[in-house]
Amino acid sequence: MPRQRNRPAPSDGRAGTAGPDTATLAFVESPVQLLNVLEWAHTAQAGALTVVVLSPHDPMTRGQLRRMAELARDEGHVVRWEEARGGPTAPVRTIGGLTPLLRKAGRIVIGDPFSRYVQLLLTLTRARDLVVVDDGTATMEFISQLARGERLVRWHRHGSGRGPRDLVFAPFSAVARRRLTPVAEGGTRTVGLFSSMPVEPPPGVHVTANEFAWTRARFGPPRLTRAADIVGTSLVETGVVDTERYLEAVRALARTHGATRYFAHRRESTDKLHRLHNETGLEVVRPDLPLELIARRGPIGRLILSFPSTVVHTLPLALLGTEVKVAVCDIDPAWLTDHASPRAQGFLDGVTGTARDVQRLPSTSRMATG
Structure with missing residues (x-):
């Protein structure tokens, strides 16, 4: 819950x-x-x-x-x-x-x-x-x-x-x-x-x-946990990614990397988060501040897993000087809905491809079906 x-x-x-x-x-x-x-x-x-x-x-x-x-x-x-x-x-x-x-x-x-x-x-x-x-x-x-x-x-x-x-x-x-x-x-x-x-x-x-200088001066450094954390996205809510495919990918990420918490995006629906909790066992956390501040305050996992989103660019800056690693999981084209914008795949690929100081994960299609 x-x-x-x-x-x-x-x-x-x-x-x-x-x-x-x-x-x-x-x-x-x-x-x-x-x-x-x-x-x-x-x-x-x-x-x-x-x-x-x-x-x-x-x-x-x-x-x-x-x-x-x-x-x-x-x-x-x-x-x-x-x-x-x-x-x-x-x-x-x-x-x-x-x-x-x-x-x-x-x-x-x-x-x-x-x-x-x-x-x-x-x-x-x-x-x-x-x-x-x-x-x-x-x-x-x-x-x-x-x-x-x-x-x-x-x-x-x-x-x-x-x-x-x-x-x-x-x-x-x-x-x-x-x-x-x-x-x-x-x-x-x-x-x-x-x-x-x-x-x-x-x-x-x-x-x-x-460079998130104010965030680093105001908060932290954070205490690190042993487990990984997953960062949620609202790609389902915006009609870009299919719900079932997304849940499969989260389940695969949690299983592969030993994640225990899921930091929900503020726009994620309650119904989807209930399903995610019940089907993956992840603790769903609704942050009361932007994730950059939550992560800097801690506690936070030594590995943060994300789909293509802003945080793959901002978290490495906010967490500069800590031992936290940020990893990004690509969106497989098969996950896109029929309603997704024709620009969606190229834009998401660009978000991931231009991210600095992040780890690129294996193919998401292999991860979701493996």
């Missing part, structure tokens, strides 16, 4: 000459985004900023966001919690309340450039400095689409993206994409990216490496 666990800077994330009267406003919708805002502020030696949480419906995400908000306040930042999706009038109320802040902000930090909410808010700001902080593997797709001048569409989304809602929102999305595109050298708008992911940005986008 699942249980619970327990200064302003320039837009490229580098310390610089931004004046003390330059207001920095950050928008986040997930715990990982808020973690990376804290990492950016630490790396940039930024002063206090205002973090706006555009709260989602999902209770697990909300719970982790509450805990991350506490950490942000401990660091001296102002956190403004917005029930941005709390009913039909919530968007109008939220946008109306945020408009004065958007007008005054000299710098905007965002965690999800694909968010329609964030794209709409970007059309209301006069800020000349924009910073995109990591939203995990989605950052890789964002930079790739920005470089090609394409519409911003999430990699796992199936279809043309030209439905009625897409068409209504298209003008706002186009404006946001232009705001996120750097102007020619000598212009007045700058765009920065703060990321731990391997990216090749378009000309004019300044990249600063996210």
